[in-house]
Amino acid sequence: MSSRKPGDSDVLSSLYSMIPLLFLLLACVELSDAAAAVDVYRLVQYDISGVPFGSRLAALNHHAASLHSSAGADLSRSVLIIPLRELNISLVKEYISQKKTLGGLLLLLPQMFNFESGDMAVTKDDIHEMERLKNLLVELEELLIHANIPYPVYFAFEHDDIEAVLADIQRNDVNGQAATPTNGGYKFVVSAPEPKKLASPIMTNIQGWLPGLKPDGDTNQLPTIAIVASYDTFGAAPALSVGSDSNGSGVVALLEIARLFSLLYSNPKTRGKYNLLFGLTSGGPYNYNGTHKWLRSFDQRLRETIDYAICLNSIGSWDDKLWLHVSKPPQNAYVKQIYERFSGVAGELGLKVELKHKKINISNPRIAWEHEQFSRLRVTAATLSGLSSAPELFQRTGSLSDSGNLVSEDAIRRSIKLVAQSFARHIYDQQEDMPVFADDSSLAVDLSYVRLWLDLLSRTPRVAPFLTKNDPLVAALKKELAEHTHEVNVQHELLDGLFTFYDSTKAKLNIYQVASVTFDLLLLLAVGSYLIVLFSFLVITTRGLDDLISIFRRPPPRKSKTG
Amino acid sequence: MTAFHFFNCAILTFGPHAVYYSATPLSEYDTLGTSMKAALVYLGTAIVKLVCLANFLKVSENDEFDPYQESLKALIGLVDVAGIYFALTQLTHRNISQNHKFQAVGLGWAFADSILHRLAPLWVGARGLEFTWDYILQGLEANANLAFSISMAALGSLMWLRRNKPKTLIPLIYICALIVATMPSITSYLRKKLDWHFPEVVGFELGSSLVMAFISWQLFSACQRRSS
Numbered sequence: 057m058s059s060r061k062p063g064d065s066d067v068l069s070s071l072y073s074m075i076p077l078l079f080l081l082l083a084c085v086e087l088s089d090a091a092a093a094v095d096v097y098r099l100v101q102y103d104i105s106g107v108p109f110g111s112r113l114a115a116l117n118h119h120a121a122s123l124h125s126s127a128g129a130d131l132s133r134s135v136l137i138i139p140l141r142e143l144n145i146s147l148v149k150e151y152i153s154q155k156k157t158l159g160g161l162l163l164l165l166p167q168m169f170n171f172e173s174g175d176m177a178v179t180k181d182d183i184h185e186m187e188r189l190k191n192l193l194v195e196l197e198e199l200l201i202h203a204n205i206p207y208p209v210y211f212a213f214e215h216d217d218i219e220a221v222l223a224d225i226q227r228n229d230v231n232g233q234a235a236t237p238t239n240g241g242y243k244f245v246v247s248a249p250e251p252k253k254l255a256s257p258i259m260t261n262i263q264g265w266l267p268g269l270k271p272d273g274d275t276n277q278l279p280t281i282a283i284v285a286s287y288d289t290f291g292a293a294p295a296l297s298v299g300s301d302s303n304g305s306g307v308v309a310l311l312e313i314a315r316l317f318s319l320l321y322s323n324p325k326t327r328g329k330y331n332l333l334f335g336l337t338s339g340g341p342y343n344y345n346g347t348h349k350w351l352r353s354f355d356q357r358l359r360e361t362i363d364y365a366i367c368l369n370s371i372g373s374w375d376d377k378l379w380l381h382v383s384k385p386p387q388n389a390y391v392k393q394i395y396e397r398f399s400g401v402a403g404e405l406g407l408k409v410e411l412k413h414k415k416i417n418i419s420n421p422r423i424a425w426e427h428e429q430f431s432r433l434r435v436t437a438a439t440l441s442g443l444s445s446a447p448e449l450f451q452r453t454g455s456l457s458d459s460g461n462l463v464s465e466d467a468i469r470r471s472i473k474l475v476a477q478s479f480a481r482h483i484y485d486q487q488e489d490m491p492v493f494a495d496d497s498s499l500a501v502d503l504s505y506v507r508l509w510l511d512l513l514s515r516t517p518r519v520a521p522f523l524t525k526n527d528p529l530v531a532a533l534k535k536e537l538a539e540h541t542h543e544v545n546v547q548h549e550l551l552d553g554l555f556t557f558y559d560s561t562k563a564k565l566n567i568y569q570v571a572s573v574t575f576d577l578l579l580l581l582a583v584g585s586y587l588i589v590l591f592s593f594l595v596i597t598t599r600g601l602d603d604l605i606s607i608f609r610r611p612p613p614r615k616s617k618t619g
Numbered sequence: 620m621t622a623f624h625f626f627n628c629a630i631l632t633f634g635p636h637a638v639y640y641s642a643t644p645l646s647e648y649d650t651l652g653t654s655m656k657a658a659l660v661y662l663g664t665a666i667v668k669l670v671c672l673a674n675f676l677k678v679s680e681n682d683e684f685d686p687y688q689e690s691l692k693a694l695i696g697l698v699d700v701a702g703i704y705f706a707l708t709q710l711t712h713r714n715i716s717q718n719h720k721f722q723a724v725g726l727g728w729a730f731a732d733s734i735l736h737r738l739a740p741l742w743v744g745a746r747g748l749e750f751t752w753d754y755i756l757q758g759l760e761a762n763a764n765l766a767f768s769i770s771m772a773a774l775g776s777l778m779w780l781r782r783n784k785p786k787t788l789i790p791l792i793y794i795c796a797l798i799v800a801t802m803p804s805i806t807s808y809l810r811k812k813l814d815w816h817f818p819e820v821v822g823f824e825l826g827s828s829l830v831m832a833f834i835s836w837q838l839f840s841a842c843q844r845r846s847s
Contacts, residue, residue: 243748568748576623579755583631587638594642 092217096565097293099200099209101251101558111209114248114560118159124229135160135244137222145195152203161209169459170213171298171515193457197292201450211293221567243568251558257521257551259338259346260530264541266321266332280331282365285310286340286426288520289454295562297517299454300463304513305372308506309472310334311536316476316499318540328483334541336533338520341453342555343423349549351433364394365437367426370452371471372463374442377408381439383416383431390436401477407470414446460514469501521557625745631758632737635765636730648715650723657706657727664702671695693804700800703775717780725772729765737761756821766828770835771799777842784842792838799831
C-alpha cells in the first residue's frame with residue numbers, strides 16, 4: 057500500500073496541474089455556433105424635445121413566432137417575424153395603437169431594397185408588385201418612425217437562411233405544435249448593449265466657390281448664383297438610409313453641374329460675370345437645420361449678393377414633370393424671371409416645369425423645403441423637385457424604399473441639363489435657343505460620372521448624427537467639390553438640441569435552434585436508465601445476480617474482499 | 620437549460636466509464652492506479668501519433684478518401700496497439716489478475732480518449748444555445764469506444780500474456796485484434812467514401828462494438844476455461 061502511494065500522488069498532481077491549463081485554453085474559445093447569423097438593422101431611436109420615438113430597446117433574446125401563430129397566443133415573450141410581402145399594415149397599426157407588447161419585431165425586406173446586393177434585374181412583372189411593396193414600406197416606415205415602441209424592432213433582408221427558419225416556424229405555428237429541437241424551436245438573440253445617446257450630433261456643410269470674371273479683380277462685388285443640395289438622410293433604419301432619390305439625386309446633379317461650370321469657368325472667354333456658390337448641406341431632414349446654420353454664418357453683404365438660389369431635391373424619379381417650389385407669390389418679379397427661364401429651357405428640352413407656391417408660416421417650425429430657409433432670410437430661392445407637394449417631417453428623406461434601383465439616371469441627366477442650361481442662359485444672358493450643354497459636345501452631361509456618384513451615394517447610409525467629422529463620405533464630397541471649384545470650406549455645426557439620437561443601428565442576429573426543457577428531461581431519463589441497465593448488466597455478468605440484489609438490499613454496498 | 624444539456628451529454632459520455640468501474644470487480648480490487656497508468660500511456664501514444672501524423676501525412680483540403688493516405692493513417696493507428704502492448708506488458712502492475720488487468724487498462728485507455736477527444740468539444744458546444752444531435756451522438760460514440768478499448772485490451776492480453784491458448788482460437792484472436800485495431804480506418808472509410816452521415820456511423824460503431832465485445836468476451840472466457 058505505502059509503496060504505491062507516492063506514485064499515485066505524482067500522477068494526481070500532474071493531472072491537477074493540467075486542469076487549470078485546460079480551462080485557460082477553453083476560456084479562449086468564444087462560442088458562437090449559431091444556426092445562422094444575420095445582419096439586422098435596428099429601427100431608429102430618437103427623442104424630439106425629450107419625447108421618445110422609435111424602437112427603445114436593442115437587446116433581444118426570445119423565441120421566434122410568425123403571423124400564423126394562433127390568434128390568442130401570447131406574443132409578449134416572442135419575436136414576431138413578418139415578411140414585408142405578407143405584411144398587413146392594419147395589424148401593425150393595431151399593435152402600435154393598442155400598445156400590445158411583443159418580445160421583438162423582425163421585418164423582412166425583399167432583396168430589391170438592399171443596397172448591398174448590387175444591381176437587381178427588375179423584370180416587367182415585378183414592377184407592379186414592387187410598386188405595391190414600396191408603398192407599403194413607406195406606410196410602414198411612417199408608422200414606425202412616429203411611434204414609441206417599447207421593444208426592439210429590426211429590419212433584415214430576405215435570405216435563404218432566414219427563409220428556411222421562417223418556413224419552419226410557420227409550419228409549427230400552423231400545426232399548433234410546441235417548439236421541439238427537431239421541428240424548429242428557434243431562439244433569436246441579439247446581444248447588444250443598451251442604446252446610448254449620441255453626444256452632440258454634428259452636421260457638416262460643404263461649400264465651394266466658382267468665382268466669376270471681373271475685370272478689376274474683386275470678385276466679391278459680383279452677383280452670385282447659389283445651387284444647393286442637402287446630402288444627409290433620415291430613415292426608419294439609419295444603417296440602411298441611403299436615400300438615392302432623396303437626396304442622392306440632388307447631390308449628384310450638383311456635383312455634375314459644378315463639373316460642367318468648372319469647365320466653362322476655366323476658360324476666361326467663357327467665364328461668366330457671376331460667382332457660383334455650391335452648397336452641400338446637412339441636417340436636411342431636421343427642418344434644414346444645417347442650411348439654416350450655413351446661411352447664418354454668411355456675411356450680410358455676401359448674402360445680399362446672392363441673386364437667387366436653386367435647391368435640388370428628389371430629382372431622380374420623376375416621369376414627365378418637375379416642380380419649381382417657391383415661397384414668394386408667382387407674381388414676384390424674381391420668381392417670375394426664374395420660372396420663365398426654367399420653363400423656357402424645359403420647353404426646348406421637351407420637359408415640363410410647373411411652378412408651385414407655398415407660403416411660409418413663420419410661426420410653424422416645420423420647414424418643408426430647403427429654399428424656405430433662404431426665403432426666411434430674404435434671399436430669392438426655389439426648390440426644383442420631382443415631388444409635387446411638400447413632404448412632412450421625415451417624409452421623403454431617404455426611406456428604406458428609396459434605393460438605387462428605383463432611381464432613373466435619365467431623369468437626373470435631364471434635370472442636370474435643365475438646371476445647367478437655365479443657369480447658362482442667366483449667366484451669359486442668352487435670349488434664344490442655344491444649347492450649351494448639347495449631348496454630343498464636350499460639355500455634355502457625363503452619364504458615367506453621374507452613375508458613379510449615384511452608385512456611391514446609393515450604398516452609403518448618411519444619417520447626419522451617425523456621420524463623424526471626418527467621415528469618408530464627407531471627405532469624398534469635399535474632395536470632389538474641390539476638384540471643380542475654388543475655396544472649398546467645410547463647416548461643422550451642432551444640430552439644434554431638439555433631437556436626440558441613440559446608437560446601435562446595426563447588429564448581428566444569431567438564430568439558434570434550441571431544445572425544450574422537456575426534451576432535456578427526457579434525455580436525462582433515457583441516459584439515466586441506460587446507465588442503470590448497464591450497471592445491472594455488468595454486475596450480473598461479472599459478479600452474478602445475487603450480488604446485484606444484495607447491493608439493493610443493503611445500501612450502502614459494503615465492499616467485501618472475499619474474492 | 621443549456622447547462623442541463625451539457626450535463627446530460629457529459630454523463631452519457633463519461634458515465635459508462637464510472638459505471639463500468641464501480642459495477643465490475645475492478646472497484647473491489649482498487650485498480651485505479653492501473654487505469655491511470657494506462658491513461659498516461661494513452662497520452663504518450665497520442666503525442667507520438669500526433670507527431671507521426673504531422674510528419675507523414677499531407678493535409679487534405681477536401682474531405683476525400685485517399686487510399687494511400689488512409690492506409691498510412693491506419694499504419695500510424697497501429698501505434699495505439701503498441702501503446703496497449705506497452706501498458707499491458709511493460710508496466711509494473713500491482714498484483715492483479717490478468718482478468719482484471721486488461722479491464723483496467725482498457726478502461727483507463729477509453730477514459731483518456733474520451734477526456735482528450737470529447738471533453739473540449741462538449742464544453743464548447745453543448746453549453747451553447749444551439750441544439751444539435753451531435754453531442755448526444757458523440758456520447759454514444761464514447762460508449763462504443765469504451766467497448767472497443769476493452770475488447771482490444773482483452774485480445775491483447777490473450778495475445779501477449781497468455782501462454783497456453785487453444786491453438787484453434789489463435790487465428791481468430793488475431794483476426795479480431797486486427798479488426799478492432801483498424802476500426803478507426805473503417806469508420807473513416809464509411810464516412811468519406813460511402814458518405815455515411817454521423818448518426819449512421821455512430822450506429823455502425825455501436826453495433827460493431829457490441830459484436831466485437833461479445834466475441835472477445837467469449838474468446839477470453841474460452842481461454843480462461845482452458846487454462847483453469
